[in-house]
Amino acid sequence: AIRKGKSLLPVGVKAVIGDFLRGEIIQVVDQNDKEICRGMINYGSDESRRIMGLHSDEVVEELGYLEQRELIHQDNMVVMNK
Numbered sequence: 001a002i003r004k005g006k007s008l009l010p011v012g013v014k015a016v017i018g019d020f021l022r023g024e025i026i027q028v029v030d031q032n033d034k035e036i037c038r039g040m041i042n043y044g045s046d047e048s049r050r051i052m053g054l055h056s057d058e059v060v061e062e063l064g065y066l067e068q069r070e071l072i073h074q075d076n077m078v079v080m081n082k
Contacts, residue, residue, distance in 0.1 A: 002028065002036050002079060007070035010059060013052035019045045028072070039077030042068040 002008055008028060020026050022044050028036045043051065048071060051059045060066045 002074075002077070005074060005079075007074040008037075008039070008072040008077070009056070009069065010048075010051040010054050010071055013048070013071065016045055016049045016052055021045075022047075022067075026072075028077075035080050037072070037077045037079045039072035041072055043071060 001012060014031070018026075020041060022042060024041055025038055026041050027038050030036050041048065047063060050062055051071075054062060056066065056069050
């Protein structure tokens with residue numbers, strides 16, 4: 001989805017590695033560990049681990065709030081060459 005110009009949603013995340021805070025720039029890799037993009041994350045690493053794989057309505061149930069629908073919005077990412 002990212003390579004098609006879409007945002008990164010929690011439902012598309014399979015793993016969260018490392019520690020980071022909301023607003024930091026993080027690297028996103030595919031299943032082959034190839035970098036897909038870098039972007040500003042809307043949730044910290046602990047929250048991201050809790051919501052990975054969830055749909056937006058499930059995020060509210062898990063966290064008790066919805067900061068943003070996207071983990072990384074398309075306007076806040078740089079996509080690497082295909």
